[in-house]
Amino acid sequence: MQSADCLPLGRRLFLKSAAATMLATCSARVLPQPRVPRPLLIRNAYVMTMGAAGDLPRADVLVRGGEIAAVGIGLAADGAEVIDARGQILLPGFVDTHNHLWLSQMRGLFGRSPETRYFRLTERLGAAYRPEDMRIGTLFGAAGALEAGITTTLAYCDNIRTPEDAEAALSGLIDAGIRARFLYAGHDKLAPDVPLAIDHLASLHRNRAAWAGEAPIDLGLGWRTPTASAGEAVLSVALEELRRIRAIGLPVSTHISGDSGPDQLDLLISRGLLGQDMVLVHATGAEPEALRAVQDAGSAIALTPITEQRVGFGLTRLKHYTDRVSRVGLGIDGALAGAPDMFAVMRAGHLVQAAVSGDELAMLPRQVLELATIEAARAIRLDSRIGSLEPGKLADLILIDTQALNMGFPVSDPSSLLVYSARPENVSTVMVGGNVVKRDSQLTQIDSQRLVASADRSLGKIRERADAAR
Numbered sequence: 229m230q231s232a233d234c235l236p237l238g239r240r241l242f243l244k245s246a247a248a249t250m251l252a253t254c255s256a257r258v259l260p261q262p263r264v265p266r267p268l269l270i271r272n273a274y275v276m277t278m279g280a281a282g283d284l285p286r287a288d289v290l291v292r293g294g295e296i297a298a299v300g301i302g303l304a305a306d307g308a309e310v311i312d313a314r315g316q317i318l319l320p321g322f323v324d325t326h327n328h329l330w331l332s333q334m335r336g337l338f339g340r341s342p343e344t345r346y347f348r349l350t351e352r353l354g355a356a357y358r359p360e361d362m363r364i365g366t367l368f369g370a371a372g373a374l375e376a377g378i379t380t381t382l383a384y385c386d387n388i389r390t391p392e393d394a395e396a397a398l399s400g401l402i403d404a405g406i407r408a409r410f411l412y413a414g415h416d417k418l419a420p421d422v423p424l425a426i427d428h429l430a431s432l433h434r435n436r437a438a439w440a441g442e443a444p445i446d447l448g449l450g451w452r453t454p455t456a457s458a459g460e461a462v463l464s465v466a467l468e469e470l471r472r473i474r475a476i477g478l479p480v481s482t483h484i485s486g487d488s489g490p491d492q493l494d495l496l497i498s499r500g501l502l503g504q505d506m507v508l509v510h511a512t513g514a515e516p517e518a519l520r521a522v523q524d525a526g527s528a529i530a531l532t533p534i535t536e537q538r539v540g541f542g543l544t545r546l547k548h549y550t551d552r553v554s555r556v557g558l559g560i561d562g563a564l565a566g567a568p569d570m571f572a573v574m575r576a577g578h579l580v581q582a583a584v585s586g587d588e589l590a591m592l593p594r595q596v597l598e599l600a601t602i603e604a605a606r607a608i609r610l611d612s613r614i615g616s617l618e619p620g621k622l623a624d625l626i627l628i629d630t631q632a633l634n635m636g637f638p639v640s641d642p643s644s645l646l647v648y649s650a651r652p653e654n655v656s657t658v659m660v661g662g663n664v665v666k667r668d669s670q671l672t673q674i675d676s677q678r679l680v681a682s683a684d685r686s687l688g689k690i691r692e693r694a695d696a697a698r
């Protein structure tokens with residue numbers, strides 16, 4: 229167990245910065261060496277590979293060197309530690325295609341009054357964050373995601389006011405042990421004609437080995453898509469950002485949302501800016517013709533049913549997108565969704581689809597489960613490494629205990645059980661790249677209670693600063 233107040237970075241961030249200084253003083257301990265996870269054999273699980281092998285009702289999965297070495301029946305232990313998973317469902321870890329982990333402390337604050345509307349509140353409190361709050365919020369959100377079986381997340385970090393903010397958030401991701409793409413964005417008050425800090429992002433990318441080491445973190449840009457009515461100054465800044473990030477070769481996520489959504493998508497299409505490296509978040513109001521252009525360009529779409537509906541973007545009609553675009557995945561989208569809970573996201577998406585279709589079979593629970601695993605991995609172009617349980621892929625996997633009052637086990641195909649009955653607390657075991665980060669229903673590397681206390685303290689200070697700035 230480690231103190232959540234003073235979790236080691238794993239690898240010191242390399243830049244001279246307040247965050248690095250804080251991390252240096254925080255960690256009087258010896259930094260952990262890269263771990264080679266010991267081989268593990270998970271026996272007798274109901275294995276949902278989410279790949280070509282389909283479901284294997286009583287099978288084993290051998291994990292070696294951080295990867296899946298074999299999937300089959302009656303595998304030999306060969307010296308591996310054995311986990312008996314009778315009565316448990318083995319799944320690839322959930323893949324969250326969009327999140328704002330940094331604001332996880334705000335989880336309980338939204339929608340109680342005009343002042344606590346999502347965008348209004350995040351803008352006001354976000355301005356009162358300090359780097360340590362970025363770290364704690366990101367760690368708090370990522371730890372909750374892991375606990376709920378989410379092994380990969382795209383952390384759209386849109387509260388970066390200084391390099392230290394970005395580095396502190398990155399250190400939160402590293403401390404959590406989650407697989408993540410850190411999407412470097414600006415903040416709410418950054419004028420659209422002021423460029424994002426691409427130089428800092430480029431330097432983080434160049435020096436990744438020094439600060440990330442073995443941590444499963446990659447980088448991308450959280451880009452601001454302008455609207456077609458944006459002035460020339462705004463447009464030229466945005467286009468230059470995109471040109472630079474593509475020259476570096478990093479992926480892009482961008483919000484296409486709310487009333488501006490169709491206009492933003494029009495701009496991307498008319499200027500030929502879409503590409504395989506781009507994830508469009510929400511794609512609110514996209515017409516079929518625009519979605520065909522998205523498909524032709526090979527771009528992906530991240531859908532976040534809970535937040536899209538809660539914030540008033542309209543109904544998330546999953547099939548409207550999946551019928552037209554081949555790369556679509558589900559996402560949590562941060563604290564407005566409440567706790568990170570992919571079961572709840574799947575349920576919300578499935579419910580709305582059935583309701584708008586007038587047909588309970590319009591989309592099957594298994595298809596929604598695919599959108600949270602293999603299809604989500606495809607959307608972020610990591611499907612060759614994660615998203616299904618197949619030999620050679622990374623050992624990102626979860627066990628879900630069916631021996632609980634809210635579960636019970638069907639004769640075959642537990643997809644409906646997972647979408648409609650399962651909850652995060654049924655996730656007994658979570659592995660990221662072969663590292664067991666949750667076992668026996670407890671996080672193994674994070675002291676949850678201390679982390680909750682740290683998040684509470686952080687939020688208290690943020691609110692004090694924000695009130696003082698009124």
Ligand SMILES: [Zn+2]
Pocket residue numbers: 326327328384483509561
């Ligand atoms: Zn978002």
